Amino acid sequence: GESVGLHLPTLSVQEGDNSIINCAYSNSASDYFIWYKQESGKGPQFIIDIRSNMDKRQGQRVTVLLNKTVKHLSLQIAATQPGDSAVYFCAEANAGKSTFGDGTTLTVKP
Amino acid sequence: ETGVTQTPRHLVMGMTNKKSLKCEQHLGHNAMYWYKQSAKKPLELMFVYNFKEQTENNSVPSRFSPECPNSSHLFLHLHTLQPEDSALYLCASSQDQRFFGGPTEAFFGQGTRLTVV
Numbered sequence: 001g002e003s004v005g006l007h008l009p010t011l012s013v014q015e016g017d018n019s020i021i022n023c024a025y026s027n028s029a030s031d032y033f034i035w036y037k038q039e040s041g042k043g044p045q046f047i048i049d050i051r052s053n054m055d056k057r058q059g060q061r062v063t064v065l066l067n068k069t070v071k072h073l074s075l076q077i078a079a080t081q082p083g084d085s086a087v088y089f090c091a092e093a094n095a096g097k098s099t100f101g102d103g104t105t106l107t108v109k110p
Numbered sequence: 111e112t113g114v115t116q117t118p119r120h121l122v123m124g125m126t127n128k129k130s131l132k133c134e135q136h137l138g139h140n141a142m143y144w145y146k147q148s149a150k151k152p153l154e155l156m157f158v159y160n161f162k163e164q165t166e167n168n169s170v171p172s173r174f175s176p177e178c179p180n181s182s183h184l185f186l187h188l189h190t191l192q193p194e195d196s197a198l199y200l201c202a203s204s205q206d207q208r209f210f211g212g213p214t215e216a217f218f219g220q221g222t223r224l225t226v227v
Contacts, residue, residue, distance in 0.1 A: 034216075043112065043200050043218030044153070089153065100153040 012107045019077040021104045023090035028071060030092040035064060035075045038103070039086045047075070047088075082108045113137045116201050116219035123191065124227055131186040131222045133201030139217070140206050142184040144176060147198040147221070159184060160206070191226045198223050 013019045025033075031052040036044035050057045050064045050073075057064050063076040073090050087103040114135045123129050133142065144156040158166035159178040173195075175187040184201055198221040 036216075036218075041220070043114070043116075043202070043220050044216075045112065045218065046216055091153075102150075102152050 008104055010105045012109060013080050015080060015082060015108050015110050017080055019080045019106060021075045021088050021106065023073040023101050025071050025073060025092045027092060027094055030094045032093040033066060033073050034091045036089045036091065037086045038089065044089060080108050082110060084108055112217045114201060114203055114217050114219035116222050118222060119220065120223045122225045122227060125191060128189040130188065131199055133184040133219055135182055135203040137203060137217060139203035140181050141204045142178060143202040144186050145200040145202065147200055193226050196224055196226045
C-alpha cells in the first residue's frame with residue numbers, strides 16, 4: 001500500500017547550519033509532493049511543493065529535491081534559524097489521494 | 111494567521127455529549143477538508159468538500175458527521191465519541207480540489223484540540 005515516511009523522527013542542528021530533512025515514498029505514480037511546517041500549537045503551513053516532472057525547486061532559503069529513481073524527497077533549509085524549529089511533514093498526492101508522512105521534529109540550537 | 115479559523119480551540123466532552131467543531135475561511139476557496147492529527151501518527155484525511163458537495167469520506171465512523179452549508183463554512187458534528195477520538199482536528203481549504211486530500215496551496219486552521227473523557 002501507499003506510505004510516506006521520513007527517515008528520522010528528530011533532527012537537531014546548530015543555528016546557521018544547513019538542515020536536510022528526508023522523506024521516502026512508495027507510490028511511484030505520485031505526481032505531486034508537498035512539504036509542510038507545523039509549529040507548536042498551530043496547523044501545518046505550506047512551505048514548498050514540487051511536481052513529478054521536476055527534480056529540484058527552490059524557494060526562499062528552502063530547496064526541495066525529488067529523486068524519482070529511488071522515490072526520495074528532501075527538504076533543505078539554508079542557514080537554519082531558531083524560528084525554523086517545528087515539525088516538518090512531507091505529503092504526496094496521486095490523482096485523487098494524498099498521504100502524509102509521520103513528521104520530523106527539527107530543533108535548532110542557538 | 112492563515113485565513114482559516116477554527117473554533118473552539120480546545121474542547122473537552124463526555125462520551126454521551128454532542129458537540130460541533132466549526133471552520134470558516136474567507137479566502138474564496140472552493141474546497142474544504144477535515145483532518146485528524148493524533149500523537150505519533152500522520153495526518154489522516156477524514157472528509158473533503160468541493161463546492162459544498164462531499165467528495166470524499168475516508169471511512170470515517172458515523173459518530174463524525176460533517177456539514178458544509180456554503181463554500182466558506184465547514185462543520186464537524188460529534189456525538190457518542192470514544193476516548194480514542196481524542197486528537198487535534200484540523201480544517202484546511204484550497205482554491206480547488208485538483209488533488210483529493212492533498213490540495214495545492216493548502217491553508218490549515220490552528221485546529222481544535224479535542225479530549226473525550
